[in-house]
Amino acid sequence: MKTYKTSDIRNLTLIGGSGSGKTTLCESMLFEGGVIKRRGSVQQQNTASDHTTVEHEYRNSVFSSVLFTEYNDRKLNIIDTPGMDDFVGNVIPALRVAATGIMVINAPEGIEVGTEIATRQAKKFETPIIFAINHLDKPEIHWESLIADLNQGYQNHIAQIQYPVKTGEGFHKVVDVLKMKLYQWGTDGGEPEILDIPDSEIEKANELHNELVEKAAENDEALMELYFEKGSLTENEMREGIKKGMLSRELYPLFCICSEKDMGVRRLMEFICNVAPAPNELKPKETIDGKKVVVDENEKTSLFFFKTSVESHVGEISYFKVNSGTLKEGDELLNTTTENKEKISQLYVSAGKDRTRVSQLHAGDIGATVKLKETKTDHTLCDKSENYKFRNLRFPKPRYTTAIRAVNESDDEKVAEILQKLAQEDPTWQIEYAKELKQLLVHGQGEYHINTLKWYFDHIYKVEISLERPRISYRETITKPATANYRHKKQSGGSGQFGEVHLIIEPYTEGVDPKKSFKFGEKEIKLNIRGKEEHPLKWGGKLIFCNCIVGGVIDARFLPAILKGIMEKMDQGPLTGSYARDIIVYVYDGKMHPVDSNEISFKIAGRTAFSQAFKEAAPKILEPVYNIQVHVPSDKMGDVMSDLQSRRALILGMESSGNYEVINAQIPLKETYKYSTALSSLTNGRAMFSMEFAQYEKMQADVQKQILEEHEELETV
Known part of the structure; x- marks a missing residue:
């Protein structure tokens, strides 16, 4: 195939809800460009995009697919992405390397949760969007309501390029208000007849045409002046204004298609070729150290790797975008992540599982290679004279x-x-x-x-x-002071083991000094603190170890052993075996034996005394609590709130975001197991949520009792 210049490349990603028809649209685009000779279907499991076994079984996209087609002397790189929120990790890299997102809408369903998710991700990348309204041949389509919903959701920035004359079973005509023509297809779709707009549609077409002219003019002062002067704009002038509106995300062109019957796909591709931005029309890519890399085929070569796939007979296939320069087969580049050199021995462009070998790719193009030594997703390769390192992909936190x-x-x-x-x-x-x-x-x-x-x-x-x-990663602590002592004595011929430790423990609070005396019942214990060690714990919190030994009843050389025994029990708490934290220990008395005392004896004595005191100090389990944010349709708000409260969640507040209500709450991690499944069931898959660790908090008494009983059962098994 021919090598395309940067200005002749268009990088697209198909985004939107599951079942909206993205994979079928890919088939039609590849067919129209001559890359495939016959259109496959999801039902027949023979599409270029969803080609893995798991996708055939699920009848859904699971991974993104990298494809290309050629149309009107342009190369269109296409990344087909999954529509389900569970597979958002494939959408993010696609948006990172694409210049335009094609938001495919399932006309009967309208704005779905997949549409909302894709919109939020596209906003992060400032990706221009074109809407493709699909399945217009299906029943129960309310066109005007759909347009109203889109305008409400996208701040009236929708620019109708087309509208259907009729939806449902009789769909085969579209009025294009940019070209002011009627497109009409036969039953098999494909190449349309281009006709004059009939009298019955001319009034509506003129109204939408004038709206489009105004929206195009709004994005450029010179065009606005021209519009005021002439009262209209030419088609090329409108294209210029539409492109500027797309780049500023102030305008979202809207097209009508039926991808299954290949209706409207050619016109969409024509618009992409003429109006969608080329890679060099976007902002320069920025490296981690803030250097801006211009998308120019004459600059030094740099690649960003956004996807890795594994095929049984090939191994790893690495997909990349040429961010600058011209990449040639055989080039040796520097991996700025590993600081090692990589040779690009084979260079391909992909159409799903089929790959075409090429000799070179210019800046802005997307390609694939195989058999790299160390280069992985998120890595940068660049000319050995440079040290570019592009920003890493940021994926959502696990849920x-x-x-x-x-x-x-x-x-x-x-x-x-x-x-x-x-x-x-x-x-x-x-x-x-x-x-x-x-x-x-x-x-x-x-x-x-x-x-x-x-x-x-x-x-x-x-x-x-x-x-x-x-x-669950619980933590254990205490809520009141307690005292205990333990004598470890063992005699088995020869030298024995002997160590006795008396200690007091109390809860630690930041900024509070150790005490000088304690009273347990009628007995008061006064302490002479001779030394204090502060031990921050790697799992959070602290242990304060106070040496209160007087009169040499325990030799100083045995104190580290006592501390070691206590730390062993902190590492495996007395209640559930979880880490313990935030405790002050006072070792104030004990006994030694001139022959039998040794470090192991005092370690055991210290560990056992600490464990006994811990159980008397009103111990509490601390459980991890997470901040949770739930985006939910307003009609499902009550159900979701009730479910959260049944999971011991504390509601912190609510706010609105677009078509969704947002619930902010704190919830114990224990209650979130399979929450994603429960939320999907409650809202018919229309809600989404995110979680982030907040803090550890004391567990309710009844829940703690249940946890201790469960732990005891496990210990006896």
Whole structure:
């Protein structure tokens, strides 16, 4: 295929709700450009985009697909993205490298949660948007209501380029108010007849044409003056104004299509070629150190890698965008993440699973390569004379966590390897071994997201795994002072073991000094603090260790052993085995033996005395509490609020955001297991949420009792 200059490249990403028809639109675009000879369908499982086995089974996009087509001497790079919120990790890289988002709307459904999610992500990247209203041949379409909803949701920035003469079963005519022509298709779609607008539609067409002229003129002072002077604008002048409006995100062109019948796709592609911004018409890319890299084929070469996929017979396929310069097959570049050199030995452009080998790619183009040594998603390659490093992709925080284990222990290593491979394809699958919980955890965006991962184990890798409820990282502390003593004595021939420790513990509060005396019942214990050690704990909080020994009843050389024994118990708390925190320990008395006392004896004595005192000090479990923000349609507000309160959530406030209400609350982590599934069920998939750790708080007494009972059952198993 030919090599395209930067100005002749258009980078698109198809975004929108699940089932809106993005994959089918890709098929029509590739067919119209001659890249494929016959259009496939999702039902027949033969599309260029959704080509993996899991996508065939789910009948849904799971991963993004990188494709290209050619039209009117332009190259259109297309990234088809999943519509489900669980797979948002594929949408973010696509928006990062695209210059234009094609928001595909399912006409009968209107603005769906997938539309809202895609809109929020596109806003972060300041991506220009074109609306493609799809499925116009389906019943129960309310066109005027849909346009009103879109204008309400997008601040009246919708610019109707087209409108349907009729929707539903008879859909085959569209009035184009930019060209002021009527487009009419036969039953098989494809190339339309271009006709004059009939008298029955001319009044409406003129009204929308004038609105479009005004919207185009609003984005440029010179065009506005021209509009006032002439009372109208030419088609080319309108295109110029529309492009400026798109770049400032003050104008969203809207087209009518039926992708399944290939109606309206050619006109959409023509508009993209003529009006959508080329890569060099966007802002320069900025490196981590603030350097702006101009998208110019004559600059030094730099690439940003946004996606990795793994194919059984090929290995890793790395997808990148040429941010500057001209990349040629055989070029050796510097990986600024690893500081090692990488050779681009093979260069491809992709149409899903099919790849075409090319010799070079200019700035702004999107390509693929194979068999790189160390280059991964988020890495930058650049000319060895430069040190560009582009900003990392930012993915949303996980909202669903599960523990995973191999059913057969012999597969443990294999499971870890598979998880690493899968996380390369979707970075929102995050893998972590929680030492505290003694569990291998997988974090994801929802239960469906995690179940997809399990599908790979079951069907592709044939490794049996179990997904289990993750344990909670509790903390343990005390709420009042307590005292205890313990004598460790062991005699088994020869030298024995002996150590006796008396200690007091009390809750630690920041800024409060240790006490000089305590009273337990009728007994008062006065302390002479001879030394104080402050130990910040890696899991949060502190341990304050006070040496109150007088008269040498315990030799100073044994105090570190006592502290070590106490720290062992802090590391595995007396209640549930969770970390303990925020405690002051006073070691004030004890006994030694001239022969049998040693470090191990005092470590055991200190650990046991501390454990006994802890249980008498009104111990409390601290549970992790998260800030949660839920975006919910107003008609589902009551149901979601009630559900949150049943999960012990504290509602902090509410606000409005576009078509959604936002609930801000704090919720214990224990109550969020499978919350994404419950929220989806409550709202028919129309709500979304995010969570972030806030703090540890004392657990309610009844919940603590339940946790202790569950822990006791596990200990006896």
